Amino acid sequence: MCGRYVSTRSPEDLVRHFGVTRWRPEEALEPSWNVAPTDDVWAVLERVPREARGRDGDAARPFRELLPLRWGLVPSWAKDVRTGARFINARVETVHEKPAFRRAFVKRRCLLPADGFYEWQRIEAGDGGRTRKQPYFIHPEDDGVMALAGLYEYWRDPEVERDDDPAAWLTTCTIITTEATDAAGRVHPRMPLALSPDRYDDWLDPGHQDPAGLLELLGPPAGGHLDARPVSPAVNSVRNNGPQLLEPVRPPGS
Numbered sequence: 001m002c003g004r005y006v007s008t009r010s011p012e013d014l015v016r017h018f019g020v021t022r023w024r025p026e027e028a029l030e031p032s033w034n035v036a037p038t039d040d041v042w043a044v045l046e047r048v049p050r051e052a053r054g055r056d057g058d059a060a061r062p063f064r065e066l067l068p069l070r071w072g073l074v075p076s077w078a079k080d081v082r083t084g085a086r087f088i089n090a091r092v093e094t095v096h097e098k099p100a101f102r103r104a105f106v107k108r109r110c111l112l113p114a115d116g117f118y119e120w121q122r123i124e125a126g127d128g129g130r131t132r133k134q135p136y137f138i139h140p141e142d143d144g145v146m147a148l149a150g151l152y153e154y155w156r157d158p159e160v161e162r163d164d165d166p167a168a169w170l171t172t173c174t175i176i177t178t179e180a181t182d183a184a185g186r187v188h189p190r191m192p193l194a195l196s197p198d199r200y201d202d203w204l205d206p207g208h209q210d211p212a213g214l215l216e217l218l219g220p221p222a223g224g225h226l227d228a229r230p231v232s233p234a235v236n237s238v239r240n241n242g243p244q245l246l247e248p249v250r251p252p253g254s
Helices: 011-016 081-086 102-107 197-202 212-217
Strands: 005-009 034-036 041-047 063-071 089-091 111-112 116-123 132-140 146-156 170-179 191-192 226-230
Touching: 005 111, 011 041, 011 063, 034 102, 041 146, 041 197, 063 111, 102 146, 111 116, 111 170, 111 197, 116 146, 116 191, 132 170, 146 197, 197 212
Parallel strands: 063 170, 089 170
Antiparallel strands: 005 034, 005 116, 041 063, 041 111, 111 146, 116 132, 132 226, 146 170, 170 191
16 A cells, blocks of 8 residues: 655646646645645646536647645545545556546546655564564655556535535545555555656546556556665654655664
């Protein structure tokens, strides 16, 4: 699974990297070295603006946007926003089949920019003592942007009366995970699925709705490009944040 990650790049950098054509500077998020479920996170997606929906011609073309979304997908049919806590990840093997994800998989896909992610390795105590978990920060060797494949969904709050009230709608997201490879595989069997730049356009295109073709974009990630280093257990607490969380510590057993 992917339960924590790092996202510190500025929105201006993300706009340039992903070719974003629409974003609102007033919606800027603070850098985070400990992104956790239910946090607002950056997402890149393509959609037709609300004011242009239902029109013909050029006005109906989708824009590529950079938006803050809440991490933890709340399906449109959910009765309560707390449902999102169960859906922070979607397995690539079943994402096209599961009721919570299959509609978004066809119509609402996104990319979640990250510097890297955390995973925890179980460390067995040699003296029969308590097993502990050692956190690792896993990131590209070249420190490039990771574009995590994701889905997003709209949820209508039944407590808000008017549809045109901004408070009536919550937009949430999930991260697609796959079998871990390379350095990540030595730490944990699962990892977030990152897409290479040559796949951004096809993944984000809302007109691409063929499940088989979309699954082909989510093939096994290339190995040999990730690095993993042990970091402080301070990352275990969502209250802790800052670049000090990425500082390496002595590897377990060394």
